[in-house]
Amino acid sequence: EAGVTQFPSHSVIEKGQTVTLRCDPISGHDNLYWYRRVMGKEIKFLLHFVKESKQDESGMPNNRFLAERTGGTYSTLKVQPAELEDSGVYFCASSQGNPSSYNSPLHFGNGTRLTVT
């Protein structure tokens, strides 16, 4: 089965510009998550979709970040306008059900490395 796919793998933009990250989850996985790792810190939760609905967006840092999952398939995460502190690696993950349920762990993509200069 194909894994979680993220695009682009790297993005370098200037402060004030806009960037859109894309995630294609594993087919059939209703749950899609965005996480972020900034340098020197742990991976942190941003938000969780169930199909096309935002179930939990408690980790979104501010209103410069907008996540969408139209049609309940792929998801996009837009940062507008980007700031220096937004630099980091953005991971997308998907799961069939609750991560703590048997045989339903989170599967991660390889991430998008975002550098804001």
Add this chain to the structure above:
Amino acid sequence: EDQVTQSPEALRLQEGESSSLNCSYTVSGLRGLFWYRQDPGKGPEFLFTLYSAGEEKEKERLKATLTKKESFLHITAPKPEDSATYLCAVQAGSGGSNYKLTFGKGTLLTVNP
């Protein structure tokens, strides 16, 4: 607030030299504790889920154990290909729809031949 602390931050072993990684956690109602392996430039790769104190799981040279306060990842006779960052994460029990994982910073394991 849920917290996960991993130690040591980095560990260097000789091939065949067994050791353990530690993950201490504070969480309100543990639903699951997860171990992941992450290689450079890749996303975390799932290893184990542990649910309750006393539980153990094994996969090849890795064995994960769980107590009420911490988890250990034991590595027996490691090989160079076991070199990676090992991440621990917890899922809290507050709310049936809480699927959020809280991660530790990880332990960077290097196994020298």
